[in-house]
Amino acid sequence: MKNTRRFGFTLIELLVVIAIIGILVGLVGAGLTSAISNGKSTKELNRLRQILFAWTIYSGQFDDQLLPGFLEKPIGQPGVQEAWNVHYKNKIGAELASDLCQTYTWRLAPYLDYNIDPFLGYRSDGQEKMDNSTYEPPFTPCNYPVSLMPLVAASGNAANGVGAALQPAFGYNAFYLGGWWEMISGAPKLRFGNDRYSQDATLGTARGRIVARTIGSINKPSDIIAFSASTFLNQRSETYSDFNEYFAGAPWVCPDRLGADLIWRFGGVDLNEANPSASLSPTDRALAFLNPIPAPKMQGDIGRLIVDKDQAIPFARYGRKVAIGMADGSCKATGITELNDIRYWAPHAESAVFTHGP
Numbered sequence: 001m002k003n004t005r006r007f008g009f010t011l012i013e014l015l016v017v018i019a020i021i022g023i024l025v026g027l028v029g030a031g032l033t034s035a036i037s038n039g040k041s042t043k044e045l046n047r048l049r050q051i052l053f054a055w056t057i058y059s060g061q062f063d064d065q066l067l068p069g070f071l072e073k074p075i076g077q078p079g080v081q082e083a084w085n086v087h088y089k090n091k092i093g094a095e096l097a098s099d100l101c102q103t104y105t106w107r108l109a110p111y112l113d114y115n116i117d118p119f120l121g122y123r124s125d126g127q128e129k130m131d132n133s134t135y136e137p138p139f140t141p142c143n144y145p146v147s148l149m150p151l152v153a154a155s156g157n158a159a160n161g162v163g164a165a166l167q168p169a170f171g172y173n174a175f176y177l178g179g180w181w182e183m184i185s186g187a188p189k190l191r192f193g194n195d196r197y198s199q200d201a202t203l204g205t206a207r208g209r210i211v212a213r214t215i216g217s218i219n220k221p222s223d224i225i226a227f228s229a230s231t232f233l234n235q236r237s238e239t240y241s242d243f244n245e246y247f248a249g250a251p252w253v254c255p256d257r258l259g260a261d262l263i264w265r266f267g268g269v270d271l272n273e274a275n276p277s278a279s280l281s282p283t284d285r286a287l288a289f290l291n292p293i294p295a296p297k298m299q300g301d302i303g304r305l306i307v308d309k310d311q312a313i314p315f316a317r318y319g320r321k322v323a324i325g326m327a328d329g330s331c332k333a334t335g336i337t338e339l340n341d342i343r344y345w346a347p348h349a350e351s352a353v354f355t356h357g358p
Helices: 011-061 080-084 105-112 146-153 162-166
Strands: 170-172 180-184 187-190 196-198 225-233 236-239 264-266 304-307 311-314 322-326 331-334 355-357
Touching: 011 105, 011 170, 011 225, 011 322, 011 331, 080 180, 080 187, 105 162
Parallel strands: none
Antiparallel strands: 170 225, 180 187, 196 355, 225 311, 225 322, 236 304, 264 304, 322 331
16 A cells, blocks of 8 residues: 655645744844833933933032033133133043033033943943043034034044043033023123013013023923933934934934024925935935944834934934933933924923024
8 A cells, every 4th residue: 555644844834834934033023123122212211310310419519500501612712611710620630621521521420420321322332431532533423513623623632532522322401401601702601691582482572581500490390301312413304214323412402493593393395305406415414423224114204304404403312212301300201293392491481482582
């Protein structure tokens, strides 16, 4: 009698098994990707909490005064730090160039015992000593303000720490908390310090009360952003989900508008389509400072981000949530579209149409 038993699998059975394995691998991969992203987001919020804690300690040491947001150092001239006769040092006691201390990082570093991780932990080289982190071409952001350009060209000791000064993971709400200090006619002057303001979008005669300079002057600390994950972008229009976690950080962060100036928004016509002559170069589009390995696309793209002015904006580094730290010390992750409300940024804004100007 002929033996009719089969040995092995038919082609169809093999294809079914391969398909099932493929589905299982896909499910495991998606779960692993989500777990990795959640882990990174948790680390991000932990780093932000450390910065907020240091920021609070600073105010406690200086009689409730907020850390100044920016201290301008004009090229080849004395800056705000020289006018105020203040000096900052690194962990080994060496005095830092005032160029490095225009932004908040080095001025806050002593309150974190110069721990590098809260500032540069998102970078693959973030564990190197803070006083030796250098600003090299692969990390160059696009067209920083002229006042910061000495940092880019710095050499020798002045170059140490420039990466930390210009590319921390979190930007400070520098325009509305502590203030953006500029040198005007040889003297420090607070930007927006004497602006007129209005709660109904029509400028009145009332002046001042734009910038909070003490913790006590923040009416609702739980509602005001002190720090946010950020990145510096030149004027552009891109799908927001095209950005990835490797974009360089920025030391300050802007709301969607400063006074009457629109900074960023969602929707509208692509800037390159509206003005082909303003087409952005591939270099400007490739802000990523590591080999750009795109993060997974966001599910349900939130739209095209339009940056109307070169500025530092809130940035969803992991997933589709922006890590923000509030003035009361709390942290959370939220969608960027929720941040285009001036009441999150300006301590004295009582309505969504709050505005100010000269």
